[in-house]
Amino acid sequence: MAVLETRELTAFYGDFQALFDITFTLDEGETVAVIGANGAGKSTFLKAIAGLLPRPAAAVRLDGRDIGTLPAYEIVKLGVALVPEGRRLFSSLSVEENLLVGAYGRRRGGAWSLATVYQLFPMLRERRHSPSMALSGGQQQMVAIGRALMSNPRILLCDELSLGLAPIVIRDIYAALADIKARGTSVVLVEQDLAHAMAVADRAYCFMEGRVSLTGRPQELTRDAIHAAYFGL
């Protein structure tokens, strides 16, 4: 059964409709990529699931339960954590405080603690007392992932993990993601970078102008089909 499901999910910014009837499923332990051009609605989709945007009450389901009316601070307690686009670390908090605040509303037991996050990203342990903004982009991304893990999520929503990072750093981040998946965490991976997304995903959805334009397993999707679904050519 799907752990996470959206049915005819719509989202608006004022009068502007950013998502049109998105129907989506994520199975237990699965990694699903959401790809698409800039402005396609990928971040909006993750924010609507996480509760940061108003959405129809029955449009988002977790384990078959409607969570469309819950605020963001309740949804994280049910095990859905978001790594936001652009990292968005708390700038006046140190690295370790950023991680600790990730556990603030924790209601779930699980594998993640400061110790296991530092095991996953040993670099962060050395810099634990640094202001978070003093870190490199890659290290900040590690903090953002670690911060989300501190709530012991069963579903991790990742928005553009590779954005603005050097290839070697992206490799480290994706290696860590493999570790996280190996613990049974289900992952929704938003990426503009096709190669990375397709390499780790079990399935992919392509968004175009707020709609799903293509879906399937990575090996079934041809370059031409993806290209057409990306740009509507």
Add this chain to the structure above:
Amino acid sequence: MLGWIDTLLQGILLGGLYSLYATGLSVIFGIMRLVNLAHGDLIVLGAFLILAATAAGAPLILAFAVVVPLMFFIGYALQSALLNRALGRNILPPLLITFGLSIIVQNGLLETFSADTRRLDIGPLQSASLPLGSGLAVGLMPLICLGAAIGVIVLLNSVFYRTPLGRAFRATSDDVEIAQLMGINNRSIYALTMGIALAVCAIAGFFLGARANFDPSIGPARLLYAFEAVIIGGLGSLWGTLAGGIVVGLAQTIGAHIDPEWQILSGHVAFLIVLVIRPRGLFPRAVD
């Protein structure tokens, strides 16, 4: 010479009172980015509530101990029931609500307590002083007031910087959207913030009433001193707010020492000078 040393001492002590006025304002602005235009009137409300409790027969210390938590609950309720509804990208609605609140509190106090000037009766403490030798002395009550100002800041800082709840406050201040993703209910953080600020208003109101006469109309001037202290100190730092309060207090007593008519004006001039020299205040927070 001795006169000048005495003036400086008095200025620093007066700064303690201004710092108490300003601390709540600083906390509210730091966490919610809200300027509470009713802040001065809420300080005066604190003073009147303590007065009313003593008039009803409570000993002063008991009145104080009851009114501080009472003001906390008033702040909590005010934020949950009213100000949280006006949250959003536009900062004007909450600002206007606090402006309306200022008028309501002033008129409510006028209606209930009349326009007469009042004073809290603190008994022999009123005139008690601590001799410092060579003819100098400081009043005991102003000294306690400065101590209270420092104590409040130490207490608040230890909450903000040493507890999980304090981390949640700072995270909410940094990025309220992402804070919610951490399981933080920003509305309850805001309600707690307003509660804390009003509890500090009650403490400030106590020292206001113990030190000088007060009546329902003096709130806006207290708001102005508090505002100047916060800006001089630099947004985001409570120790900066203390320093800002002391700068305003010193400027006023030095001005008064030169010519009694200059007291209030000198405070404002000091504020303008600091703004020109250091637009971000004396101790601005490193980021944002």
